[in-house]
Amino acid sequence: MATGLDRQQGRFAGHVFRDPGLLQQALTHRSAGAPHNERLEFLGDAILGALIAEVLFTRWPAADEGTLTRARAELVRESSLAAVARELDLGARLVLGPGEMKSGGHRRDSILSDALEAVIAAVYLDSDLDTCRATVLPLFDRAIAALATGRIAKDAKTRLQEWLQARQRPLPVYELLSEGGEEHAKVFLVRCVLADVSIAAEGEGTSRRAAEQQAAEAVLGMLDASR
Structure with a gap:
């Protein structure tokens, strides 16, 4: 997967930010000071959950609620989001405080997954839901295709x-x-x-x-x- 992320140019996965400051904030961890990405992470978590639920509902018309719920949980869990973030090389573009930089925070699943959610929220705020959907869902196409309905393991x-x-x-x-x-x-x-x-x-x-x-x-x- 091409990175498609350029903090300086304000570009993420094909979306060019009208307000590059939103992308900068989304990539700023709280350890680096304000404005940081925690509020964006909160919004991005909700947006991503809704987008993944929508695409599973559409692509898997025969799947029951339990299967859809487990599939969504698998796709949006911390390690899954961190894997997407690594494919985008998000860690190299994070703004971290000295302590987090020293301890390797740019490699930590929790920080990477939170940053991805924050960037998703930034795309949404910079554009609209349709643009956000078109930008974000291709990042999960491979993971969605790898899941087979009826074979989603229970936790x-x-x-x-x-x-x-x-x-x-x-x-x-x-x-x-x-x-x-x-x-x-x-x-x-x-x-x-x-x-x-x-x-x-x-x-x-x-x-x-x-x-x-x-x-x-x-x-x-x-x-x-x-x-």
């Missing part, structure tokens, strides 16, 4: 819950063990516990949900090994 927490319910066993308990790191780079440590069989596993992630998913995946692996 680990859902799979673990269904496995336990099918055997009429108690649901897992998720315990937050720790929450550390700076405000913009939190790290969560969570334990997933199956009390009836004394099985537990830990997971770590940049959000509590991500940590819970990792812990649930580990518990599923333990259950598989014990069979």
Whole structure:
């Protein structure tokens, strides 16, 4: 995928900004000071979710709600967005504070995915929804084509819950063990516990949900090994 991103010229994926300052702000992390991209990230998250939902609804007319929901979640999760951002070489164009630059923030999934969402919002604010759709969706064409309807894997927490319910066993308990790191780079440590069989596993992630998913995946692996 061609990068299609030029901060100096105010261009992103074929869209030339009327207000290049919007693109500059979208690429500025909070560690570099204001104006930064957090508010744009909030808007971009909502816009991208709607655009992905729309394209899946249109392209997959036979898919049920559950399949569509899981497909959307797969496409907009942090690691998926970070992969798109890397293809665009977004990291090299980020404006970071000294601490984030030193710690390699331009390579971090959370920062890359947030920046991509912020740029999407910037395109929308600089133009309109139709232009934003035409600019953004081609970036996800390959990922969408790689998903097959009916084969979208359920997330680990859902799979673990269904496995336990099918055997009429108690649901897992998720315990937050720790929450550390700076405000913009939190790290969560969570334990997933199956009390009836004394099985537990830990997971770590940049959000509590991500940590819970990792812990649930580990518990599923333990259950598989014990069979």
